[in-house]
Amino acid sequence: xxxxxxxxxxxxxxxxxATAPLVVALALLALVLYENQKAQVQTDTLQTAxxxxxxxxxxxxxxxxxxxxxxxxxxxxxxxxxxxxxxxxAVLTDSFPGFTIVVTDRSGQQILNTxxxxxxxxxxxxxxxxxxxxxxHGIPLISDLYIGGLLQRHVLSVDVPVxxxxxxxxxxxxxxxxxxxQRLLADQRLPEGHMxxxxxxxxxxxxxxxxxxxxxxxxxxxxLLERMTQDHEGIVETRTLEGLDVIIAFSRSxxxxxxxxxxxxxxxxxxxxLNRITIIYVMVAVLLVAGIMIAWVIGGKISRSVRALADxxxxxxxxxxxxxxxxxxxxxxxxxxxxxxxxxxxxSYRDKLESLVAxxxxxxxxxxxxxxxxxxxxxxxxxxxxxxxxxxVDLLAKxxxxxxxxxxxxxxxxxxxxxxxxxxxxxxxxxxxxIGRHGEPDKIVNLRDVALQALDxxxxxLADAGGSVxxxxxxPVISGNxxxxxxxxxxxxxxxxxxxxxxxxxxxxxxxxxxxxxWLIRISDNGIGIAPEYRDRIFxxxxxxxxxxxxxxxxxxxxxxxxxxxxxxxQIWVEDTEGGGSTFCFTLPSRPAAK
Numbered sequence: 001x002x003x004x005x006x007x008x009x010x011x012x013x014x015x016x017x018a019t020a021p022l023v024v025a026l027a028l029l030a031l032v033l034y035e036n037q038k039a040q041v042q043t044d045t046l047q048t049a050x051x052x053x054x055x056x057x058x059x060x061x062x063x064x065x066x067x068x069x070x071x072x073x074x075x076x077x078x079x080x081x082x083x084x085x086x087x088x089x090a091v092l093t094d095s096f097p098g099f100t101i102v103v104t105d106r107s108g109q110q111i112l113n114t115x116x117x118x119x120x121x122x123x124x125x126x127x128x129x130x131x132x133x134x135x136x137h138g139i140p141l142i143s144d145l146y147i148g149g150l151l152q153r154h155v156l157s158v159d160v161p162v163x164x165x166x167x168x169x170x171x172x173x174x175x176x177x178x179x180x181x182q183r184l185l186a187d188q189r190l191p192e193g194h195m196x197x198x199x200x201x202x203x204x205x206x207x208x209x210x211x212x213x214x215x216x217x218x219x220x221x222x223x224l225l226e227r228m229t230q231d232h233e234g235i236v237e238t239r240t241l242e243g244l245d246v247i248i249a250f251s252r253s254x255x256x257x258x259x260x261x262x263x264x265x266x267x268x269x270x271x272x273x274l275n276r277i278t279i280i281y282v283m284v285a286v287l288l289v290a291g292i293m294i295a296w297v298i299g300g301k302i303s304r305s306v307r308a309l310a311d312x313x314x315x316x317x318x319x320x321x322x323x324x325x326x327x328x329x330x331x332x333x334x335x336x337x338x339x340x341x342x343x344x345x346x347x348s349y350r351d352k353l354e355s356l357v358a359x360x361x362x363x364x365x366x367x368x369x370x371x372x373x374x375x376x377x378x379x380x381x382x383x384x385x386x387x388x389x390x391x392x393v394d395l396l397a398k399x400x401x402x403x404x405x406x407x408x409x410x411x412x413x414x415x416x417x418x419x420x421x422x423x424x425x426x427x428x429x430x431x432x433x434x435i436g437r438h439g440e441p442d443k444i445v446n447l448r449d450v451a452l453q454a455l456d457x458x459x460x461x462l463a464d465a466g467g468s469v470x471x472x473x474x475x476p477v478i479s480g481n482x483x484x485x486x487x488x489x490x491x492x493x494x495x496x497x498x499x500x501x502x503x504x505x506x507x508x509x510x511x512x513x514x515x516x517x518x519w520l521i522r523i524s525d526n527g528i529g530i531a532p533e534y535r536d537r538i539f540x541x542x543x544x545x546x547x548x549x550x551x552x553x554x555x556x557x558x559x560x561x562x563x564x565x566x567x568x569x570x571q572i573w574v575e576d577t578e579g580g581g582s583t584f585c586f587t588l589p590s591r592p593a594a595k
Contacts, residue, residue, distance in 0.1 A: 033280075042235050045249035045262050048190070050233065052260040053251040055184055056198065059097045060142055060256055063158040063174045066091060068140065069395070070101065071162045071172045081111065085118040098174040100150075103162070104131050105170055115150060123149040125173070127157065134159050134171045142256045144200040145178070145217065154178055154217050156206065178216050181207035194264055195240070201257035203228065215241060220261070224248055228259050445482045447521065447588075448475040451510050453482075454489035458497065465497045467506035475512050476519045478588050484564045489523070491557035492584045496525035501580075518570070518587045526581040530574055538574070561586075 070076070070091065075084040081103070088101040092114060103112040108131050110122035125131050126149030134141055140160040148155040155175050162170040181198045185207055190196055197215075198207040203225040205215050219225065223238040233251040240246055246263040253259065393412055404412075451471045455462065462469065493508055500506040508525045530538060539562040565572045565586045572586035 041264060042247060042249060045194075045247070045264055046233065046235065046251070048188070048194075049196075049249045049251040049260050049262045052185070052188060052196065052262070053253050053258075055188075056181065056258060056260060057253050057255055059176075059180065059184060060158065060258075062096070063098050063176060064140055064142070064160070066096070066098070067101075067158050067160045067172055067174045071160050073399075076103070076162060076170075076172070077164050082118050085112055085114065088112075089114045097180045098158075098176050099180075100175040102157075102173040102175060103170050104173065106135055108132075110149065111170070113150060125149055125171075126155070130157070130159055131171050134161050135168055138168055142258070144202050145204045145206045148175065154206070156200065178207045178212075182212060185209050190262070194262060195246075196260065196262045199225075199228070199259040199261065201259075206258075211242070224250060224261060228252055228261075442479045442481055444477060445480050445485060446475070446477050447485070447512065447519075448473065450482060450485045451475065451489045451493075453486050454493060457486070457490050458494055461494060461497050465500060465506050467497055467500065467508065469493060469508040469510065471510045472512060475510070475521075476588075476590070478519065478590065480568050480588065481564075485568075488561045488564050488586070491561045492523050495557065496523070496527055496582075499527045501526065501528055514590070515587065518589050520585060520587050522583055522585050524577045524581065524583040526577065526579065529576065529580060530582050539572070 070088060073084055073087060075081075075087060084103075091101065092098060100113060100115045102110055102114075102125065104110050104125045108124045108128040110125055112118065113122050116122060127143055127146045130141060130143045130146075138161050140158065143157045143159060145154055145156050147153065155177060157173040157175045159171050159173045161168045162172050178198075185196045185198065186209070188196070190209065194209075196209045197205050197220065199220055200206050203220050205218055205220055208215050218241070221238050221241060224236050227234055227236050228250055231252075232254060234249075236248045236250065238246065238248060240263060244263075245266045247266065248261050248263040250259055250261040396412065448471060455469055455471070489510075493510075496508050497506050504526065506525055506527060508523065510521070510523050512519055512521045514520070538558050562572050565588070569589045570587040572584065575583045575585055577583045
């Protein structure tokens with residue numbers, strides 16, 4: 001390129017020169033995207049398989065625990081089979097994984113089956129090898145898939161020994177249908193195109209999301225079965241029984257030997273990658289054409305923009321915006337750009353500071369969102385073991401209540417009370433994590449209706465306390481979330497009923513008036529009051545000023561109220577009530593709060 005070429009020519013040539021490396025970069029990008037997409041699909045699918053395996057183990061564990069508990073039943077061990085038949089049948093609720101409970105003697109003959117009335121003739125056990133193993137080894141076992149002796153269809157079972165005087169006399173089995181595992185797969189709601197299957201230790205399909213009626217009871221594809229015998233988890237590229245080319249992620253349980261496999265067709269993986277590459281290519285092509293056109297236009301303007309530098313110099317000296325020359329010689333244009341650069345440096349510090357603030361704000365918002373999601377998931381998942389604790393404590397009290405002394409009953413009461421208290425704490429924490437996640441737009445809310453709704457919810461507490469609540473007629477109409485605002489009034493009024501003076505019925509008033517353009521709501525009581533040094537602490541999560549023996553509660557109610565008020569654009573605080581007690585004050589905007 002000649003040194004005397006115009007700016008327009010130089011810009012146009014530069015844009016064209018950049019095209020060649022761009023094409024190479026796009027080709028490399030396509031390859032990287034494909035490899036990354038493949039690795040990501042394998043990782044995601046394997047994680048899902050692990051999660052399904054863990055869920056399957058939980059189902060088996062529940063049945064195993066119940067089977068071991070039933071094997072210790074005094075009715076069974078004393079031979080009162082009629083009573084034990086009723087006891088076992090009571091266990092088979094809709095939420096329990098098993099569908100039948102069977103007791104088998106050493107010969108393999110069923111002597112009790114909850115699918116039949118007690119005393120009816122029964123067939124031999126459908127899995128005699130499994131029964132013999134339990135008698136031989138004396139340990140609980142989970143069977144492979146087999147044809148049940150009574151139903152004559154595919155079943156599996158959890159089998160445990162029944163001992164009397166140290167000897168194994170019977171085998172107690174809890175039967176499970178493949179339908180249980182089928183529901184487990186369906187509950188995962190796998191993305192479209194995914195297929196999942198459950199395999200017993202011999203590689204036989206026990207459940208499948210697709211064509212289950214045809215494939216349950218058949219062996220899986222050989223390539224997958226071979227890998228499952230070698231590794232406890234991994235990725236296999238093979239073809240399904242339907243003839244689809246897929247990648248399969250599998251995970252085998254170390255406890256039971258059962259496995260879960262999840263497949264994804266290669267066509268979906270390739271389609272997703274091609275879609276991404278196509279979008280990138282189109283965007284780059286548009287930008288490239290636009291860049292060439294802009295370079296041509298700008299080059300023409302610059303070539304006609306040589307002018308005197310007086311105006312830019314004077315503007316920089318006065319602190320006014322520097323305008324880059326649009327006409328004049330090349331040297332003048334360069335000098336004016338330098339002046340513009342100097343001006344830009346002065347503004348860059350401000351821009352950097354604003355950018356830093358924006359980044360910190362975004363990071364904080366992301367952290368808060370992750371924390372709320374964690375609280376929700378953790379609270380939800382903790383409920384299941386607590387329900388199990390309460391159920392087993394109740395079962396222990398019911399089954400062995402006559403043989404336990406007073407201390408044991410007291411200990412059982414403590415355990416049950418603690419589990420229920422933890423359950424309430426988790427529910428409160430779950431409600432707290434849901435605040436602001438309703439996803440619905442604000443509505444026009446009459447605060448008097450909200451307060452009256454809260455009083456309806458507190459009817460029993462109000463009657464027990466013998467108190468009264470006066471709600472002013474002139475409470476305002478605002479924009480907000482009615483459900484969450486009811487929680488605010490209910491938490492504050494409920495606290496006033498709880499923390500009342502001994503021997504004095506609570507008296508509570510709810511009023512409102514304008515303050516600095518916003519509404520100020522005041523809820524006053526004649527209770528025990530709050531010392532000034534504790535007034536900030538009461539709004540902190542889990543902070544309590546009294547022991548649970550004095551007053552019940554989890555320490556979340558006022559924290560929830562504070563969060564709701566602040567999300568509506570207001571503030572909340574506590575003041576003394578004239579004559580004793582506390583006044584909870586909070587503000588709400590008279591106009592809709594900014595989101």
